[in-house]
Amino acid sequence: MRRVAIIGVGQSHFGELWDLSFRDIFLSAGVEALEDSGLEGKEIEAMFVGNMSSGRYLAQEHIAALIADYAGLAELNVPATRVEGADASGGLALRQAFMAVASGMHDIVIAAGVEKVTDVGSDAAMDILSSSADREWEWFVGANLPSLYAMMARMHMEKFGTGSEDLAGISIKNHRNATLNPKAQFRREISMDVALNSPFVAEPLRLFDCSPISDGAAAVILADETTAKEYTDKLVYLAACSQASDYLSLQNRTDPITMSAVVQASKIAYRQANVSPDEIDIAEIHDSFTIAELIAYEDLGFVEKGKGKEMVREGRTEISGELPVNTSGGLKACGHAIGATGIRQAVEIALQLRGDAGKRQVEAEKGLALNIGGTGATAVVSIFEVA
Amino acid sequence: MRRVAIIGVGQSHFGELWDLSFRDIFLSAGVEALEDSGLEGKEIEAMFVGNMSSGRYLAQEHIAALIADYAGLAELNVPATRVEGADASGGLALRQAFMAVASGMHDIVIAAGVEKVTDVGSDAAMDILSSSADREWEWFVGANLPSLYAMMARMHMEKFGTGSEDLAGISIKNHRNATLNPKAQFRREISMDVALNSPFVAEPLRLFDCSPISDGAAAVILADETTAKEYTDKLVYLAACSQASDYLSLQNRTDPITMSAVVQASKIAYRQANVSPDEIDIAEIHDSFTIAELIAYEDLGFVEKGKGKEMVREGRTEISGELPVNTSGGLKACGHAIGATGIRQAVEIALQLRGDAGKRQVEAEKGLALNIGGTGATAVVSIFEVA
Secondary structure, three states: OOOEEEEEEEEOOOEOOOOOOHHHHHHHHHHHHHHHHOOOOOOOOEEEEEOOOHHHHHOOOOHHHHHHHHOOOHHHOOOEEEEEEOEOHHHHHHHHHHHHHHOOOOOEEEEEEEEOOOOOOHHHHHHHHHHHOOOOOOHHHOOOHHHHHHHHHHHHHHHHOOOHHHHHHHHHHHHHHHOOOOOOOOOOOOOHHHHHOOOEEEOOEEHHHEOOOOEEEEEEEEEEHHHHHHHOOOOEEEEEEEEEEOOOOHHHOOOOOOOHHHHHHHHHHHHHHOOOHHHOOEEEEOOOEHHHHHHHHHHOOOOOOOOHHHHHHOOOOOOOOOOOEOOOOHHHHOOOOHHHHHHHHHHHHHHHHHOOOHHHOOOOOEEEEEEEEOOOOEEEEEEEEOO | OOOEEEEEEEEOOOEOOOOOOHHHHHHHHHHHHHHHHOOOOOOOOEEEEEOOOHHHHHOOOOHHHHHHHHOOOHHHOOOEEEEEEOEOHHHHHHHHHHHHHHOOOOOEEEEEEEEOOOOOOHHHHHHHHHHHOOOOOOHHHOOOHHHHHHHHHHHHHHHHOOOHHHHHHHHHHHHHHHOOOOOOOOOOOOOHHHHHOOOEEEOOEEHHHEOOOOEEEEEEEEEEHHHHHHHOOOOEEEEEEEEEEOOOOHHHOOOOOOOHHHHHHHHHHHHHHOOOHHHOOEEEEOOOEHHHHHHHHHHOOOOOOOOHHHHHHOOOOOOOOOOOEOOOOHHHHOOOOHHHHHHHHHHHHHHHHHOOOHHHOOOOOEEEEEEEEOOOOEEEEEEEEOO
């Protein structure tokens, strides 16, 4: 297994990109990544694209070929593969690219993620997003994604005394971070009062507990260490990129408030990267709902099970804390462009470790990203480091 | 790179499986593959699933997690990844699994493909299938898959003198082969008279030039050579599995009747497997339309460009010929369960090389499979051998 480095990153603005098409969006991210890397493009040997639902949003499948075509890679016959695991699609694309380079199959590979959601109405979008859960055993009986996460939140509250303020605290933090990120969808702060008085989406989750509907794309270029050094001195290594599965339906899990896929994927990642949770300096965590970020604090081993709320109350995951989480604004405030999110997280960690994160820059040498599909049936944990 | 062997194969019946759900279908193929291998299931380290459009057919994404769950692999946290490249999705799943084993990442991996098409009407199915082509530049102006292949057929006829009888000959051959395959959708022979008098779908392509709408699933279990020998004496090696891309839209290709992705992927595969086209004893070729099989004879290097028709006229690809093609019945008569097809082709070649192909058994030591997405923007070429 060769060491894998990130040599270029790019990201479109995240948000309701009414004036941009699917094709415009992925090109903007890809071009930025190429420019960042200094590559011309013809050095790219393979492409992996994360996307959840282009079929339903755009009536267009086969989008890896489409993107390769528009990126000028089709004339070079570059293999392009779409991977899908709901909103973990970006993480899966990163993992395929990581394996392609680590194994020695390819030297330079691009991993991208893209989703164009707003071309359908928000009812249709919610239906499509909820197809990450079990259609027959969850959605058909009325359990869409917010209601499934609401049940997890309720259980966590009853079992561990987690409060609505704790969840709101995560949202407030992520909104505050997003004010420092020019690519973020919501670049404004919210107050505890606003968060706690926002309407319920699925009780106990309120509007500000839920990530928005977003369009966006992101891209990272990976290379083996030797090749990477030809292009940049600011090497960020992808030390591990691990994946695990869990039951698709919440009802089948022994403990619905422990995401066993997250536990398992992170264990493997820590072992492969030879780091422990307390060595992680910065993390991007999949906060499709605030409760997801809180549960992840526990399942990633940053704090004991049930004590996620203490991370919030003590401000440990604030940008000024010991473990800044979601300096980008996270899914909540940077936006959640579904298939793009896993790659967007990698972009943020790479920028931070390189020292290119602008106003939101923190001191960090080791970073972690957690990308989740649906309610946790797919989890991808990536660990990044600078040395 | 380690040698990769196939240690188990399984396939559902292909056809209009009204009485079976998506979940029933993939389970039947997976269980058959496990039984064939002698594995218990818990030895499986990773799963790759090819599927084109579960989102549109079933309103269900995240199907790799769903399948892992139903296959009993979720409780083991086995990573499961869906890959999509239109009707080359199965081939892409095979390729990801091949890379995972060849690279040493995993020892035992399952590659599966599944599609449940008939839960929507045939108009909707045609719309969804045509989303493998460029939605904005082809479908919106009325060019669905049959019309795009019709243009290729017309061009081939005008440039090289290929006749309707040549195309019909491919259909007749594949129907005849399917009578010998108990899993095939259409197990009856057709005559030249019937083929040439069937209605036009898109002139010059008639009903019997087009593959049908099919449900189905297939699975193969891959292992590294050392592990494989613990499970079976009948080793079939996957010697190469290569992928290439082309422009998505037919209009952008310099030569619309040469599939450059097929040319390129096969060149790489021949080189990796260290074989030449004339050493191939048997092939499964993606005959979504008869013209696709004929063009593939040329692009795979079995015959000079423009002379595909001679392969038909001389009976060289008949089951009794020098290079039997589509002994399974092919997409035309075995059926074309979209995301399952690439894996179903691998199942057929493995059965043939093992000597387990029953009434359609031929003498063969080296086999090839070609799986195509849409009109050829994605191509996967696999080479199999017994020694």
